[in-house]
Amino acid sequence: MKRKLEISELIFKIISYTLLTVFALCCLYPFVYAISASISGRSAVEYGSVVLFPKDVQFEAFAKMFGDNMFWNAYSNTLFVTLYGTIWAMFTSILGAYALSKRRLLFRKFFNFFLVFTMWFSAGIVPQYLNYLDTQKVFNAIGIMDDKWLVVIAMGMAAMNIILLRNAFEGVPSEIEEAAVVDGASEFQVLSKVYIPMSKSTIATVALFFAISRWNGYFWARQMISNSNEHPLQVFIRLRLEEYTDPEAMSGWNEAFASDSVIYALIVCSIVPILIIYPFIQKYFAKGVNMGGVKE
Amino acid sequence: MKVGAADYLEFDKARGVYRVSPEQAVRDDVEKHYWLHVGRTIVKDWRLYLMLIPMMLVFLFWRYFPMYELLGCFKVSDNVLPVSKQLFSGFSYFKRLLLAGDSLSTDFWRAMRNTFILSFYGLCFGFPIPIILALFFNEIRSNIARSVYQVLTYLPKFMSTVVMTSLVTMLVKQGSLTTGMGIVSQFLANIGLISPEVANAGLLNNPSFFRSIYQISGIWEGAGYDSIVFFAAIIAISPTSYEAAQIDGANKMAQMRYVVLPSILSTIVIMLITRIGTLLNIGYEKVLLLYNPQTYVTADVVSTFANRNGMGTGAGTGIAAAAEMMNNVIGMLLVIGANTIARKASDTSLY
Numbered sequence: 001m002k003r004k005l006e007i008s009e010l011i012f013k014i015i016s017y018t019l020l021t022v023f024a025l026c027c028l029y030p031f032v033y034a035i036s037a038s039i040s041g042r043s044a045v046e047y048g049s050v051v052l053f054p055k056d057v058q059f060e061a062f063a064k065m066f067g068d069n070m071f072w073n074a075y076s077n078t079l080f081v082t083l084y085g086t087i088w089a090m091f092t093s094i095l096g097a098y099a100l101s102k103r104r105l106l107f108r109k110f111f112n113f114f115l116v117f118t119m120w121f122s123a124g125i126v127p128q129y130l131n132y133l134d135t136q137k138v139f140n141a142i143g144i145m146d147d148k149w150l151v152v153i154a155m156g157m158a159a160m161n162i163i164l165l166r167n168a169f170e171g172v173p174s175e176i177e178e179a180a181v182v183d184g185a186s187e188f189q190v191l192s193k194v195y196i197p198m199s200k201s202t203i204a205t206v207a208l209f210f211a212i213s214r215w216n217g218y219f220w221a222r223q224m225i226s227n228s229n230e231h232p233l234q235v236f237i238r239l240r241l242e243e244y245t246d247p248e249a250m251s252g253w254n255e256a257f258a259s260d261s262v263i264y265a266l267i268v269c270s271i272v273p274i275l276i277i278y279p280f281i282q283k284y285f286a287k288g289v290n291m292g293g294v295k296e
Numbered sequence: 297m298k299v300g301a302a303d304y305l306e307f308d309k310a311r312g313v314y315r316v317s318p319e320q321a322v323r324d325d326v327e328k329h330y331w332l333h334v335g336r337t338i339v340k341d342w343r344l345y346l347m348l349i350p351m352m353l354v355f356l357f358w359r360y361f362p363m364y365e366l367l368g369c370f371k372v373s374d375n376v377l378p379v380s381k382q383l384f385s386g387f388s389y390f391k392r393l394l395l396a397g398d399s400l401s402t403d404f405w406r407a408m409r410n411t412f413i414l415s416f417y418g419l420c421f422g423f424p425i426p427i428i429l430a431l432f433f434n435e436i437r438s439n440i441a442r443s444v445y446q447v448l449t450y451l452p453k454f455m456s457t458v459v460m461t462s463l464v465t466m467l468v469k470q471g472s473l474t475t476g477m478g479i480v481s482q483f484l485a486n487i488g489l490i491s492p493e494v495a496n497a498g499l500l501n502n503p504s505f506f507r508s509i510y511q512i513s514g515i516w517e518g519a520g521y522d523s524i525v526f527f528a529a530i531i532a533i534s535p536t537s538y539e540a541a542q543i544d545g546a547n548k549m550a551q552m553r554y555v556v557l558p559s560i561l562s563t564i565v566i567m568l569i570t571r572i573g574t575l576l577n578i579g580y581e582k583v584l585l586l587y588n589p590q591t592y593v594t595a596d597v598v599s600t601f602a603n604r605n606g607m608g609t610g611a612g613t614g615i616a617a618a619a620e621m622m623n624n625v626i627g628m629l630l631v632i633g634a635n636t637i638a639r640k641a642s643d644t645s646l647y
Contacts, residue, residue, distance in 0.1 A: 008548035016435035023429070024448040027516060030463050031451070033479060048476035096351030099344045106337055111348065118355060121628045123362035124620030125580065125599055126606030126613055131362040154358045162351065187343040216456035219581050223607070234458040238585070241462045247472040260475065263466060267459055274454045282447070286524050 031271065038062065038264035045258035061261035065269065073229055074236035077148060078215060081232055085152045085214040090207050092157070097165035098191050115159040132224055147225040151232075155220050156213055161206045168202035169195050205284040215274075237266050369621045373614030389618035400611055403592075404619055407601035410594060411623065414510060414583075415575045421511050423571055425519045427564065430526035431556070449520025461585035464513050468505075470498025500586060503593040510586065510595075529563040530556060566638065573634035576627035598623040 005013070032052065037045050041056025049055060065071055099105055100112060123131075135154050136147065144150070172195055180190050196203065218234040225231055231239070243249060244259045253259045306317040316324070326333050338345055364379060369389055371382035393404045429449065436442040452460065471477035477485075481495035490499075499505040537555050546554065580599035587595035598619055606616025 006542075006547055009551075012548045013435050016432040020429070020432045020436070020445050023519075024445050027449050027452055027520065030467060030516075033467075034463060037479075046475040048479060048482050051479070092350040092354055095347035099348040102341075102344055104337075104341065105344055105348075106334060111352070114352065114355065118359045120631045121363070121624055123359075123366045124617070124624055125603050126616040126620060127362040127365035127368070128358075129607055130365045130368075130613065131358065134361075135357070154354075157351075157354050157358065159355075187341075187347075191347075212454075216458070218456065218458045219584070234456055237462060238458050241465065245465065245469060247470075247475075250475075258475065260466060263462065267462055267466075270459050271455060278454060282450070285450075285521075 034264045034267050038261050038268050042256060042258045045260050058257050061257045061265045065262060065265050074231055074233045077230055078233040081148055081151055082211055082214040085156055086207055086211045088152055089156055089210045093162045093165055097162050098169055098195060100166045101169035115162060119159045148230050150224055151221055161209055164206055168199035172198045205287050208281055208284050233270055240266060366617050366621055368614055369617035373612050389614050393618055407596045407598045411576060411578055411597040414578055417511050419571060422514055425515055426522035427526050429519055429523040430530055433527050434530045452517045453521040457581050460517055468499040471496040501590045503591045506591045506595045526560060526563060529560040533559045569634045569638045573631040575630055576623055
């Protein structure tokens with residue numbers, strides 16, 4: 001049955017559409033502007049006449065960046081850290097979460113507390129820094145000279161993600177596990193053949209969380225990786241930004257495009273891969289938010 | 297499990313005496329040889345404990361060892377000796393930070409105040425906006441249109457902090473002889489919100505704009521994404537509830553007040569408590585990327601204060617550790633307090 005909208009409902013609908021449109025455009029605008037500014041000509045960018053659409057289109061800023069070996073280096077370093085970091089984090093988290101989900105585990109409460117406490121209390125930046133310096137010494141002593149491995153192994157664990165996995169594993173009916181055990185499955189087979197397939201979507205979500213935090217990792221990578229060849233993309237972008245927004249360093253700039261265009265081009269290049277995979281990962285992201293409500 | 301006397305003893309008819317029941321004998325045995333029992337269980341389930349080891353080691357090495365380093369706030373730090381060998385200095389660093397009255401101490405108090413103000417503003421502005429957005433999303437009946445709006449508003453969440461702050465920096469950057477100012481400062485100057493001179497000097501160099509930039513960029517980045525959870529609560533409301541309210545003559549405000557609000561109240565409470573729990577965990581990375589010496593007045597938070605003093609050429613790691621200790625202890629008390637309230641107020645506990 002269709003009924004006429006009451007006047008207050010109509011007003012609210014109009015307000016909703018208007019404000020949502022404004023907000024959505026505000027969200028979108030900086031990206032559009034970044035793209036336009038990255039391909040506009042020098043004077044158009046420098047005198048601020050680019051507002052929405054590009055002017056005097058040039059692609060030299062992109063060409064300059066793509067011609068920069070450091071850029072590709074940074075990209076491959078980020079891929080390295082993201083790939084191995086996610087694998088390492090998922091490996092430890094899945095095994096640990098599986099053990100924690102078992103009621104027959106002794107001292108289960110203690111182990112849970114051991115995890116959850118790190119969400120309540122963190123040591124802070126400086127103690128962590130001292131700790132990473134020590135770790136670096138140990139890693140160097142056993143022959144791991146590449147600081148990327150330090151970033152991969154020592155950083156980025158999150159108790160929250162492990163608890164999400166644990167809750168998913170607890171939700172698997174124990175009858176299925178019993179059936180598998182009766183059929184002669186070992187502990188590892190139960191995990192790999194029963195638990196992992198049955199909580200696939202949670203695992204995908206958690207892996208996504210880990211991957212995103214690796215991809216975005218900046219602060220510790222900048223602190224701990226001294227060799228500029230090992231810098232991941234985020235550090236590279238930041239260093240370039242600092243270099244290119246320094247008016248004195250840029251006073252001798254004599255390219256056909258503005259120095260800002262290079263920064264915008266960098267920003268665009270770092271967002272594009274995420275935009276490409278965004279449609280595929282969006283549903284896991286939305287799922288992850290609603291998984292909250294953690295219980296002990 | 298409560299055990300009564302009947303469980304301990306049973307009557308032995310043949311001898312005519314009471315004796316310890318077999319179940320209790322097993323319990324006694326477990327109690328007597330507790331660690332033997334523990335050992336047997338672990339040996340039987342050794343695979344489970346093996347699985348636990350990598351995770352526990354990671355947390356021990358890189359979460360708990362730093363907490364040990366944090367104890368350096370009670371020791372004389374000289375950056376050479378490990379914490380265990382340093383001399384004990386009691387609360388001298390804390391006294392120094394809180395009471396000395398020198399520039400370090402005033403800087404610390406400023407950082408403490410900024411931490412509270414930034415997070416409190418975040419709570420005031422950052423918290424309601426996702427709820428309002430979710431209400432707006434609910435008004436859009438067409439699924440396609442709604443998806444478009446949602447995708448657009450989630451979009452900024454997918455940038456890293458570095459990219460987001462780079463974009464913000466570029467949009468409000470200062471003008472110079474060679475280049476004009478950022479497009480957003482230009483816009484604000486054009487509509488007369490700020491004077492052209494202020495805009496030209498760069499908004500990020502001006503301490504009175506730091507908080508606004510921090511909050512607005514936070515809303516821009518997170519509001520759409522944070523609205524997901526509220527939207528999920530709103531679409532769970534049965535359409536019949538609205539119909540009933542409409543038949544009773546409720547206008548939109550009344551529907552909001554009596555249908556929508558009660559249905560999403562528990563979600564709001566839970567999210568609010570989570571938020572209060574993490575009040576002091578200001579994203580130091582974002583502050584670090586946006587602030588500069590000119591804006592320390594409003595931008596410096598405890599983490600960045602500690603970062604400057606402990607990792608650069610500052611007052612040393614002991615001072616930095618003491619500052620972080622205070623911040624983190626207050627933060628932990630907030631988390632635990634928020635959780636206790638959550639447990640009491642609703643049946644959902646967060647941790």
